[in-house]
Amino acid sequence: MVYHEKVKALQLKQFVSEGFSLVEVLVALVIFSTGLLGLIQLHMNALMLQNDSQVRATASLLVADMADRIRANPAEALLGTSSAYNNPDRSIGETPACLGLSDQGAENDxxxxxxxxxxxxxxxxxxxxxxxxxxxxxxASAATLPSASGVVCIDSTPEDGTPATPACDGVVSVTDRPVYAIKLWWTERKDSGSTLQQHTMSVSP
Structure with missing residues (x-):
């Protein structure tokens, strides 16, 4: 009888020693939670970088699009400072006639x-x-860039300027060869807040 009780006691002791205490479980949960939070933050950073990459690729395409438009219209682009492409004030020219339409969408000759x-x-x-x-x-069309602003103008220092002050100097360094600066700004969200980004391209007709 005593022998069987000792065996049961040893088995019970072994069973208890193989289990986990509440403290051990809590420590494991803390470690697991910390690792999980790190993975979530890593995933969020990856998504943010992916979004920034897509936005910058879009900005490059938009700037290249305007450059192609200027090259395709040399008769106007070669006018230099008097050209409609030299538009530092960003005057919007609604000319549906170029599509064969009037302002109201009717056919226009x-x-x-x-x-x-x-x-x-x-x-x-x-x-x-x-x-x-x-x-x-x-x-209606949706904006392709967040808080974006663009300008096209003749500028000998294309990398300067801000959306409010594009800093277009109108200087033509080579006679009859104007160089147009295509400047595009947008905002990117960072951990410290929104930051202004700029993409610029110079093009000569």
Missing amino acids: SSCDATAMALFDFYEWQNLIAGSTSTDWHP
Whole structure:
């Protein structure tokens, strides 16, 4: 009888020693939670970097789009400072006539000359950047960049300027060969808050 009781006591002691105490469980939970939070933060950072990469790729495409428009219209671009492409004030030129339409969407037989096309190029470009409301001849479009602003102008120092002050000096270094600066700004969200980003391209017709 005594022998059996000793065996049971040893088995019970072994069973208890193989278990986990409450403190051990809590410590394990803390370690697991810390690791899980680290993985979540890592995933969030990866998503943010992916979004930044997509936005910057979009900015590059938008700047290249305007550069192609300028090259495709040399008759207007070669006018230099008097060209409609030199638009430091970002005047919006709504010229649906370039699409064969009037402002109300009706068919229009008026011709679309080089100047009208330049104004319309800038109008379409601004709509791509910042979005637009619907009109009688086109639907509303969403902004492709967050808090974006763009300008096209003749500038000998294209890397300067801000959305409020684009700093276009209008200097043509080589006669009859104007160089247009295409400047695009947008905001990116960082841990410390939003930061202003800029992408610039220079193009000569």
